[in-house]
Amino acid sequence: MNEALEPKKTYDPSEIEQTVSAQWLASDAFKPRVDGHGAYSITLPPPNVTGSLHMGHAFSDTIQDILIRWQRMQGKSVLWQLGLDHAGIATQMVVERQLDAKGIHRRDLGRDTFVEKVWEWKAESGGMILGQMKRLGLSLDWSRERFTMDEHSSHAVQEVFIRLFEEGLIYRGKRLVNWDPVLETAVSDLEVQHEEEEGHFWHIQYPYADDPSKHMVVATTRPETLLGDGAVAVHPDDERYRDLIGRELILPLCNRTIPVIADAYVDPEFGTGCVKITPAHDFNDYEVGKRHNLPMRNIFTNTAHINTEDFIPEQYQGLDRYEARERMIADLEAEGLLYKVEAHTHKVGRGDRSHAVIEPYLTDQWYVAIKELAEPAIEAVESGDIRFVPQHWEKTYFEWMRNIQDWCISRQLWWGHRIPAWYCADCDHITVSRDTPACCGGCGGTSIRQDEDVLDTWFSSGLWPFSTLGWPENSEEMEKFYSTNVLVTGFDIIFFWVARMIMMGKKFTGKVPFKDVYIHALIRDAQGQKMSKSKGNVVDPLEMIDLYGADALRFTLAHMATPGRDVKLDVKRIESNRNFMNKVWNASRFVFMNRGDARPDATIQPVNDVNRWILAALNDCARGTHKALEEYRFNEAAGLLYNFIWASYCDWYVEAAKVALYGDDEAAKEETRVVMLTTLDGWLRLLHPICPFITETLFQELHGNEARLVSADWVGDYASDDQAVSRMNRVMDVVSAIRSIRGEMNVAPGKRIEAQIAADDAVKAELASQEKVLMSLAKLESLEWLASDAEVESAAVAPLADARVFLPLAGLVNVAEELARIEKNLLRAEADVIKLKARLSNPKFVDSAPEAVVAKVRGELDEHKAKYEELLVAQTKLKAL
Ligand SMILES: [Zn+2]
Structure with a gap:
């Protein structure tokens, strides 16, 4: 025996994991082999540089590593592409919080210094994440680390933006967006969480301009928005208000009038059937406002304070939105215009990052005209070029894709890809350019400034499967590893990410970015609760590795x-x-x-x-x-x-x-x-x-x-080898039966006992060929072969399918205990027989159940009857001892 090859006595995961990991890294074991037959590739969903890895990452990454290692062992040239995501808003928030703790606001630092701070954090967080991935044993190609904001990725982002702009698929528009007043940026629909919250319905009287003694009553959950009202709307067929259409109302608290308009959007059954229309602060009202040419009156600043436009009464200017609400309610009450207040539960949208209440807000933003990109992406899944596993997620994908809205891609943040567009002070032309332009592309003037905004972080993630492989260059890696084989991810980012990669991939490479999409479950704690720091139920993967090994x-x-x-x-x-x-x-x-x-x-x-x-x-x-x-x-x-x-x-x-x-x-x-x-x-x-x-x-x-x-x-x-398998199965059945009786009768584990086996010659021959093994595993002192119909007095019996094993009780067992055991089994067998008989005497079951099922139950009944009889015999014998 070779002593040097003997592993340490006890299993010590931390020691072997360190040694092995160092070996793998030193030997470049995770680079694609050049002599592989066939290629296989996965793009790792790039973790956000917002901190460290959680159990969800460990789960998803382990699944991918299993596929990667298994495919590598098939002799293929395998690439698992590694990278990190700059995660725009999420990362900016982390760094802002760190600064907050020191009493510094990002504006105190200025854009350049702040962005430097975020890069410092990226180095720290990114380093930590890569270290954790190595501890988990992930066989990523560490030499190909990418970052969504590295030079190469930024180049791809810029290229895509410019090509889409040149095709007219990226445009700038003044639209209502979801505005996060804490982060002071637009956020996408997907980033808004709508949840039921307790609130109020304030019923407010709007007096007629020509007869202030009379009024209409409108109800609202956001009374402060009346400052921006453009009209009160009723349904065109609503008899109650038909005569009022076109009449002017006095807008309470404001020194101006608004018209009563008719629009089919109003539900006459809901509330009073009169609805205030605030086009600049509600998505439905926005559409009504456009139909009726109402003024779009913006009442807020970027931080949701009341602004200082001259249509806003001075006493409310500069107030926070909720302070304004309170003051206005008090004033309405004082003027006798507050008709009533009801408690009301309604859906409130909050930013998924800041948890601030989102305001619909009118701003200039950049959009991708998405329909043209969506069609080939829908087709890719319909045709089976991309397969979702499990397949039912396709339905979720189709539903969203077929109702997709233009994608607002600009964000009012500092951390991200700055939009390559320049505005001119002298004309309306917007210059979009790969290089910083010297002058305006429209008038040639030199008073130009770059757009302050950055792109939605999912814009760069959407290009990830090909930007990491060298696109737009026609690289060797693109040739070899694109399309990738599978994307492994959670269902929570099918819209954010999966759909956008498919759209961008089809558009810019003509190919699908991956052939399969494996959607895995989300990890919960042992009770099924979502893991969260505030609940204190987070299981940290690194802690688990320290305790139990990777x-x-x-x-x-x-x-x-x-x-x-x-x-x-x-x-x-x-x-x-x-x-x-x-x-x-x-x-x-x-x-x-x-x-x-x-x-x-x-x-x-x-x-x-x-x-x-x-x-x-x-x-x-x-x-x-x-x-x-x-x-x-x-x-x-x-x-x-x-x-x-x-x-x-x-x-x-x-x-x-x-x-x-x-x-x-x-x-x-x-x-x-x-x-x-x-x-x-x-x-x-x-x-x-x-x-x-x-x-x-x-x-x-x-x-x-x-x-x-x-x-x-x-x-x-x-x-x-069916023959060997069948023989060994027999041996294992007999050994298991003997072990189970030994266990039930409390025979000491080391004690050798006698056994006799009754079976026909063929079965006997199979078992006898492994007699030594059987005796060793069952701890037998002796083994005697009996004729198939033999009976043994005073023995415990294990009836098997085609053999009976007898263990003589003399000197082996406590008779009283064995009698008790038989008594217990008799009761159980009796109960089984009664239960099965009852089932078979139920005409409903016998007549409606499939024949095979009824036959199976009959067979079970016969078996249990036979067992019962056998136990009775054993009991009699034991009593006779
Ligand atoms: Zn110009």
Whole structure:
């Protein structure tokens, strides 16, 4: 035995993970191999540089690494593209908060200095994230790190903006947008969360201009917006108000009048049937205002304070929106114009970053005319060029894409890609240019200034699958790795990101950016709650790696990757998978200590049933795992491996192999050593994509330190072997039956007992061929073969499908206890018989259930009846003792 190859006695994940990780990195193991046959690529969804990785990242990244490592082992040239996202608004907020804590506002620093601070933070956060990814064992190509704001990506962003602008697909327009008054920027519809909140309905009287003693009553949840009212609208068919259409009303608190207009948008059944119209502060009113040519009166500043336009009464100017609301309510009441106030629950939109109440706000923004981009993207999924897994997410995608609105891409932020557009002081021309222009493209004047805004962060993310590969250049990587094979992501960003990548990819490369979209569930805590810092239920992946090792965490995550919306993460499962890793380690150690001079040999054709069986089982496991991974059923792959390694290999095979290893048949011993090593070699390869560290370590112990599992091949084929499998299944059935009786009767684990087996000659022959193994595993002192109809007095009986196992009770068992056991089983059997009889006497069941089901129940009844009879016999015998 080679002492140098013996792994450490106890499994210490932190030590092996460090060693292995350093080896991989030093050998550039994650770069695409040049001699690969076929290519495979995944673009890592770039994590935001907003802090550190959470469990959701660990989950998604582990799934991708499993695919990448598995494909690398198929001999392909594999690229897993790494990068980080600048995450515009999110990152700017992180840095603003840090400055806030020091009492500094970003405006105090100025744009350039602030952006420098964000770059400093990016270096810090990005470094931390990359370190965490390495701890998790991700086999990303570390030499190809990209950032959405690096030179290359910025170039691609600019190119796309300019091409779309030149085609007329990017335009500038004054529109109502969702305005975040805390972040002072436009945000997209997707960034607004609408939730029910308690509020009020204020009913306000608007007096007639020509007869102020009479009035109309309108109800509103935002009374302060009346400052910007342009009209009161009623439904054209509403008899109550028909005569009022065209009449003027006095706008309360303001020294001006507004007309009553008719518009079918008004629901006459709702409230009073009169609606105030504030075109500049409500999306529906905006459309009504455009139809009726109403003035668009903006009442707010960027921070949602009342502005100082001259149509606004002086006493409200400069007030915060909620302060203004209170003052105006008080004034309305004082003037007798507040008709009534009702409590009212209604939907309020809040910014998903700032949680501030969003205001519809009229501003100049840049838009992408999206319909033309959306059509080919819809077609790509309809035609099957892109496949969603699970498929039902296609429906979600189609629904959104078919109702898609133009995309507002400008953001009033400092952190991001600045819009390459220049405005002229002397004319209306907007100069859009790849380089900083010297003068206006319209009039040639030199008084030009660049747009202050930056692009929505999803603009650069939308180009990610091809901008990272060298687009717009026709690079070798584009040629080889684009389209990528699969995008792995959560359903929460199908619209933000997946849809936009498909639109941009089709538009600029003519190809789909990825062929499959695997949508995984979102990770919840053990109780199914969303993980959040405020709830204190966050499970930190790094902490889990420190406690249990990366392999145990990865195995747990793979095992949890079921199709569905949510998965629950229970830390206990990571702990128990750490025990699985221990089992893997200890079993392998046993194998190494008993290997002699043997080496794995994939071509071996063993004669011994135990050896033939385990190779056939390895083959089944390999095929099953491969198929499960092909179909993105990660939980199934993990389950197959768990059962094969723990049960088939460690519990059954290694124990059964001891008979040959410790015996004196040299040929059997040698064959068993080789098969033991060959099977170990096989399942280390199969388990590697999920648990790379422990398998790499053991693989090097198995093959010598120069060997590298990370760049080794997948498992080869072994013959299936029905005969050996059937024999070993019989042996395992008998052993399990004996073990279960031993357990029930509290026989000491080490105690050897006697057994007798009654069966026909064919079954006997199969079992007898593995007599030594059977005796060793069941801890038998002696084994006697009986005729198939033999009976044994005073013995516990295990009735199997085609054999009966008798364990003589003398000296083995406490008669009173055994009687109690039989009594208990009799009661159970009786209850089963009654239950099944009742079912079969129910005409509803017998007449309506499928014939096969009824037949199955009849069979079960017969079985339980027979069992009952047998137990009665055993009871009688035992009583006679
Ligand atoms: Zn000009």
